[in-house]
Amino acid sequence: MKGSRNAALRRARSAALIGLAVAVSAGCSGSDGSGAKGAAAMELRARPPGVHSWTGRACDLLTGSPPAAGFSLGSTTDSASPDTREDVGEDGARPRYRRTGCLADLKGPDGAFWKLSATASVYEDPEPARHAYRVKEDLDRAHGRGPEKVHDGAYALPADEQGRPGRTLVLWNGDLVLTVSAYAPHGSTEREARKDLEQILENAARRIEDGLRDHDASSPAA
Numbered sequence: 001m002k003g004s005r006n007a008a009l010r011r012a013r014s015a016a017l018i019g020l021a022v023a024v025s026a027g028c029s030g031s032d033g034s035g036a037k038g039a040a041a042m043e044l045r046a047r048p049p050g051v052h053s054w055t056g057r058a059c060d061l062l063t064g065s066p067p068a069a070g071f072s073l074g075s076t077t078d079s080a081s082p083d084t085r086e087d088v089g090e091d092g093a094r095p096r097y098r099r100t101g102c103l104a105d106l107k108g109p110d111g112a113f114w115k116l117s118a119t120a121s122v123y124e125d126p127e128p129a130r131h132a133y134r135v136k137e138d139l140d141r142a143h144g145r146g147p148e149k150v151h152d153g154a155y156a157l158p159a160d161e162q163g164r165p166g167r168t169l170v171l172w173n174g175d176l177v178l179t180v181s182a183y184a185p186h187g188s189t190e191r192e193a194r195k196d197l198e199q200i201l202e203n204a205a206r207r208i209e210d211g212l213r214d215h216d217a218s219s220p221a222a
Contacts, residue, residue: 044150044205048219049174049220050173050176051174051175052174052176052209054122055211057080058078058079058080058101058208059104061207067116068106068203071106071107071109073104073105076102079101079102080101087132089128089131095123099121100122101117101118101120114182114185114196115166116181116183119179120212122176123176126174133177136177137170145157154169166181166183167197174220176212178205180208183197
């Protein structure tokens, strides 16, 4: 009887441990219905729509504080053109916008080099920006690249650059469409780097959006 009771207790203990492992696994990898996954999920919050201005010094918006915990900003290169471009809009419209960007090296906590790139398109009106964002989101979905919804005006998807795992965040706010990509060092895995990649993307997106925002202008309707 004692042996049977001990065996039953061992089986119950094993079942409890298995159940706990399953619960932890679900908590780490499960979706919350918005495409955000587990503890490493992005926490970027939607901001009220704003009016934004073009700058030829986009990299300056990333200075002043670390890109993420333990990271430092290295060499930077602005990629901006003051020329106005035309987009393909709805019903044959040709909405105009100007584009600015930054390419930056990041140094990780262990001294390894990461990479960050950002491109911001500032439209003359909010509606063409919203349309451009939706078109890009639909294209990424059609090509099987995601997207993973962050909120109604932002989504994320995996990226890759010559074997370097990365993440891309696409954000729409008012008259702005912002694309930020970050890449881990060669030899990294997406799973290992994802938390740092997402922190880098969140911080960069917040700083660029806030830096381009015209705080004296009245916000467009949501």
